[in-house]
Amino acid sequence: MAINGSFTSPVADANYPGDFQAADGGFLTQLYNGLNGYSLAITIFLVLIAYDQFKYVWNKGSIVGPAWKMPFMGPFLSSVNPKMDEYKAKWASGDLSCVSVFHKFVIIASSRDMARKVFNSPAFVRPCVVDVAYKLLRPANWVFLDGRAHVDYRKGLNGLFTRQALETYLPGQEEVYEKYFATFVDISQNQNGGRPIPYMPIFRELMCAVSCRTFVGHYMSDAAIKKIADDYYKITAALELVNFPIIIPFTRTWYGKKAADMVLNEFSICAAKSKARMAAGGDTTCIMDCWIKSMLDSEKYRQKVAKEVAVDDTEKPIMLLRTFSDFEIAMTVFTFLFASQDATSSASTWLFQLMADRPEILDRVREENLAVRNGDKYQKFSMDLLENMPYTRAVVKETLRYRPPVIMVPYVAKKDFPVTDTYTAPKGSMVVPSVWPACHDPEVYPQPDDFDPERWISGDAEKAVKNWLVFGTGPHYCLGQTYAQLNLMAMIGKASMHLDWKHHVTPLSEDIKVFATIFPMDDCPLVFSKRE
Numbered sequence: 001m002a003i004n005g006s007f008t009s010p011v012a013d014a015n016y017p018g019d020f021q022a023a024d025g026g027f028l029t030q031l032y033n034g035l036n037g038y039s040l041a042i043t044i045f046l047v048l049i050a051y052d053q054f055k056y057v058w059n060k061g062s063i064v065g066p067a068w069k070m071p072f073m074g075p076f077l078s079s080v081n082p083k084m085d086e087y088k089a090k091w092a093s094g095d096l097s098c099v100s101v102f103h104k105f106v107i108i109a110s111s112r113d114m115a116r117k118v119f120n121s122p123a124f125v126r127p128c129v130v131d132v133a134y135k136l137l138r139p140a141n142w143v144f145l146d147g148r149a150h151v152d153y154r155k156g157l158n159g160l161f162t163r164q165a166l167e168t169y170l171p172g173q174e175e176v177y178e179k180y181f182a183t184f185v186d187i188s189q190n191q192n193g194g195r196p197i198p199y200m201p202i203f204r205e206l207m208c209a210v211s212c213r214t215f216v217g218h219y220m221s222d223a224a225i226k227k228i229a230d231d232y233y234k235i236t237a238a239l240e241l242v243n244f245p246i247i248i249p250f251t252r253t254w255y256g257k258k259a260a261d262m263v264l265n266e267f268s269i270c271a272a273k274s275k276a277r278m279a280a281g282g283d284t285t286c287i288m289d290c291w292i293k294s295m296l297d298s299e300k301y302r303q304k305v306a307k308e309v310a311v312d313d314t315e316k317p318i319m320l321l322r323t324f325s326d327f328e329i330a331m332t333v334f335t336f337l338f339a340s341q342d343a344t345s346s347a348s349t350w351l352f353q354l355m356a357d358r359p360e361i362l363d364r365v366r367e368e369n370l371a372v373r374n375g376d377k378y379q380k381f382s383m384d385l386l387e388n389m390p391y392t393r394a395v396v397k398e399t400l401r402y403r404p405p406v407i408m409v410p411y412v413a414k415k416d417f418p419v420t421d422t423y424t425a426p427k428g429s430m431v432v433p434s435v436w437p438a439c440h441d442p443e444v445y446p447q448p449d450d451f452d453p454e455r456w457i458s459g460d461a462e463k464a465v466k467n468w469l470v471f472g473t474g475p476h477y478c479l480g481q482t483y484a485q486l487n488l489m490a491m492i493g494k495a496s497m498h499l500d501w502k503h504h505v506t507p508l509s510e511d512i513k514v515f516a517t518i519f520p521m522d523d524c525p526l527v528f529s530k531r532e
Contacts, residue, residue: 048072059105059426064094074101084512087407091437096423105429108408109419112441112467115433117419118411119474122147125431127476128412132246132253133239136260137338141331146414151475156321157332159294160287161483163383168284170381172213173487177494180206184499184528196504198523199352204345205229210487211340215333217286219270228266228337231259236342236516263337267330275326288333295323336480344484346405346517347396351492353524354399354451356503361453365392366496377497386486389493394456396488400470401461402451405517407436409472438467501528 049071056069090097091110098107109115118125126146129137137143142153159165187202188194208229212220238256247253274288284290298321304311324332355362368391373379410432417425425431440448444464445455455461471478478484495501503509504525511521 056100056105059100059429060098061423063096063098063107063423065098069100072102075099082514084514084518087436087514091434096419105426107419107425107429107431109431109433110437112438112469114419115435115438115469116466116473118431118433119409119469119472119476121417122475124415124417124425125411125413128410128430130239132256135247135253136235136238136257137334138264138331140328141335143335143338154475154479156294156319157291157479159319160290161479165287165290166483166486167383168290169214169286169483170383170490172217172286173210173490174381174494176206176210176213177491180209181495181499181528184501185530188526188528194527194529196502196525196527199526200345200349200519200523203348203352203524204233204341207344207348208232208337208341210491211337211344213286214483214487215287215336216267216270216274217289219273219286219288220266224266228263231262232337232341234259235263235338240516260334263334264327264330267333268326271326271329271333287336288329291321291329291332294319295321299323339478340480340484342515342517343405344487346403346519347399347484347488348491349519349524350403351396351399351488352495352501352526353503353509353520354402355395355492355496356501356526357505358451361395361451362496365395365492368392369493369497381490381494383486386489386493389489390457391453392489392493393485394453395492396485397456397461398451398453399488400485401439401445401468403512403518404435404439404470406470407514407518408432408434433469435469438469441467498531499528500531501526 052072053068056074090099090108093110095111095114096107096109098105100106109118127143129143134144142150145153184199184202187197205226209225212225212228234252234255236256237252238260240252247257270288271292274286274292278284278289278292278296282289284293294317297317298319301311301316301320304315355365368389370377372385372388379385410430413425413427413429413431415427417427417431419425419431439445442448444467445461446459452459471481471484504527506522506525508521509524513519513521513523
C-alpha cells in the first residue's frame, strides 16, 4: 500500500481503504445529531421553566410565599377575579409575603409598620401603575414624576385644597346632590315601582358628576358628564393589575384608551374656557378656575418684576407657577378624577348601605345636621357648618376605616430595597403596602369588625395616626383627603334630611367585591323615597 505523505486527511485519499469509519464524536455529537425542531423546542421550554422557578425562589428568599410557582403564569387566574378572602389569607400569612404573576414579582407588605416603611421610602420605591396607564394618562403626566420634580409639582397644587378653596367648590357639589337625590327617588318610586335595585352603578355616576362639577365647574355640559360617568368604568377595567400591556383592538385596554381620550379632550376644552373667563376677571367656582387664576397671577407678577415695577410683598403669589397648556391642565385634572372616582364611589356605596342597616346611627346624623342648621334643612353647605358636625365626621371616618376603598397601593422598587434586616426586595419588583390590616388592627381598634363611629369621639381612634393609612402617608399621600371626607359628610348629611332609604339585605350584602376598590358583592340594592 502506498504511503500518503501529504497533510490531507486519509479519508480524502481515493487510494485509502474504503472501509475506514469516522471516529465516534461522543455524547455531544450524538445529542446534536439527534436534535430536531420538536426536541429543541421542548428543551428550550424546560430550560425556561427551570429559570422561571429559580428566579422566583431566588427573589422569594426568606419571606412567606408558595414553595414553587405555576410555570410562567403563577396565580394568574385568581388575579383575574380577586377574592377578598384570598387577600385576607395573604395578609395573615406574614408581615411580608409574595406571589409572582407572569414577569411580575410582587411583595405584599401586610403589617402597619411594613406598609408605612414602603410608603415612606421614596429613595427606594415609586408609585407603580400597570403598563397601559402610561398610555391612558399619558407619559408626561405629573403622577409619573419622581423625587424633586414630583415634590415641586405637588407644591403648585396644594393651594387647590386649602380651606378657602374648598369653600369655593361647595355650591357646585350641593347642586349635584340636589339633582341626583331627586333622581334617586324617581328611579325607585316611578321607574321601578318601589322595588329595590342595585344602586352602586348610580352612586358611581353621582360621584363622577360631583367630581366633574368640583374640578371643572359648568364648563362641562350635563351630557358630557353623563358620558364620562358611563364610560369611566371602561377606564377602571383597563387599569386592572392583570391586563394586556399593549393595546389590542376591542379589548378592555382599547375601550379604556378611547374613554380616556374622550375625557382628556373634554377637560382640554374646559381649560380653554376657564382661561378665557379667568382672564376676563370672572369669579372662581372650581378647581380649574383656582389653578388657572394662580397661573395668571404668577405671570402678572413676573411681568412686573421684569419691567422693574415696584411690587409689594403682598402681591407676590404664595407659589409662583408657570403657565400650563390646556392639555397639561387636562392631564392633571384627569389624575384628580382617576384618584377620586372609584374611591368615592366605593365609600358612598358603603355609607348608604351602613346607614340603612343601622337606623339609630342615621338618626343621630340627621339630628346633628338639623341642629347645626338651626332646624332649617334647606340651609346651604358652608365650611363652618361642615366643621361643626363631629358625629357625621365620625361616621365618615369609621366608614373609611371599616371599608377602606383602596385596600392596597402598588409601588415598584427603583433599586434593591432592604425592607428588613433579612430581606431585600429586588430592583423592579412590585412592593405593595396594604391598608386593610392597619385599619382592622384589634390592638388599635377594639372589635375592628364592628362599625362603631363612637370610637372616633369617646375612644382612642383619633390618636392612632400611624394606622390611619386610608389616604396613604409619606410624599405621595392623597392631596384631596380633606376634600374627600368633607364631600362625604356633606352628601350623607344632606341625604339624611331629605331622603329615606331601605336596604334590601341579601346573603351577599356583607361580602366584598374587589374591582379597583371594594363594593358590596350584591351592588347594594336600595329603595329611596322623599322624606317629608
